[in-house]
Amino acid sequence: MPVEEFMAGWISGALGLVLGHPFDTVKVRLQTQTTYRGITDCMVKIYRHESLLGFFKGMSFPIASIAVVNSVLFGVYSNTLLALTATSHQERRAQPPSYTHVFVAGCTGGVLQAYCLAPFDLIKVRLQNQTESRVQPGSPQPRYRGPVHCAATIFQEEGPRGLFRGAWTLMLRDTPTLGIYFVTYEGLCRQYTPEGQNPSSATVLVAGGFAGIASWVTATPLDVIKSRMQMDGLGPKAYHGLLDCMVSSFRQEGLGVFFRGLTINSARAFPVNAVTFLSYEYFLYSWG
Numbered sequence: 001m002p003v004e005e006f007m008a009g010w011i012s013g014a015l016g017l018v019l020g021h022p023f024d025t026v027k028v029r030l031q032t033q034t035t036y037r038g039i040t041d042c043m044v045k046i047y048r049h050e051s052l053l054g055f056f057k058g059m060s061f062p063i064a065s066i067a068v069v070n071s072v073l074f075g076v077y078s079n080t081l082l083a084l085t086a087t088s089h090q091e092r093r094a095q096p097p098s099y100t101h102v103f104v105a106g107c108t109g110g111v112l113q114a115y116c117l118a119p120f121d122l123i124k125v126r127l128q129n130q131t132e133s134r135v136q137p138g139s140p141q142p143r144y145r146g147p148v149h150c151a152a153t154i155f156q157e158e159g160p161r162g163l164f165r166g167a168w169t170l171m172l173r174d175t176p177t178l179g180i181y182f183v184t185y186e187g188l189c190r191q192y193t194p195e196g197q198n199p200s201s202a203t204v205l206v207a208g209g210f211a212g213i214a215s216w217v218t219a220t221p222l223d224v225i226k227s228r229m230q231m232d233g234l235g236p237k238a239y240h241g242l243l244d245c246m247v248s249s250f251r252q253e254g255l256g257v258f259f260r261g262l263t264i265n266s267a268r269a270f271p272v273n274a275v276t277f278l279s280y281e282y283f284l285y286s287w288g
Ligand SMILES: CN(C)C(=N)NCCC[C@H](N)C(=O)O
Pocket: 013, 016, 017, 173, 174, 177, 178, 181, 212, 215, 216, 219, 269, 272, 273, 276
């Protein structure tokens, strides 16, 4: 099993993550809290109350976890394509796989990465939703002191299964959307690259960016529900499951609730995934 794909997936994921984390914090706040009037209001309030550090809350853990998550995604994707088409990454430019194979491989990567991502994502969302200031003396102590304390507290208060709160929704979100992610990337690369050649860096950047947007636009409705289910372990339970969360969010806030964070998700997706794909292709090319 080629391990380069796993390594390249890890490093490229980490680069994309640092770039996109401030956008991600704003998105999570907009999806789960009703105190903000929009993206600008949310950004101004975070900056005033929590300083620049507020945008980077909950980032240390994803940096560690991206090693697992992104390497699983790209490694499983590429190795599934290898199993389906018997072509390696280098051979695929001359013998491109069918879009059905690309979609199936993307979905397979999506299921497995969602399973690994679930506890890390839960901790990230809980930490991002703490609005207490770290820099103002005398302000109230946040519930979680950091990622390890957060994991231990969830384990104690909500049990081991608590660490997988929202995992099904995450899997439903990621399985088809990661198929869409890789199909969009492949489609755009093929469209703008002469047959048999490798795509240029500009093509990889644009195709990666649009792959990110296409997948996040389709992922946003379940992303909102996933974030709400993850926050539901705190205090009295508001939802009896995924369907109940969808129905009661719709009843209380209308159809628009499923598109909360869509703009910020798309704005974040372009640079993050442009950098992710560019560095992924670069590492595979230089190690190849
Ligand atoms: C729609 N979904 C779930 C994705 N496209 N997932 C792939 C993750 C890529 C990158 N780390 C990111 O966070 O955008």
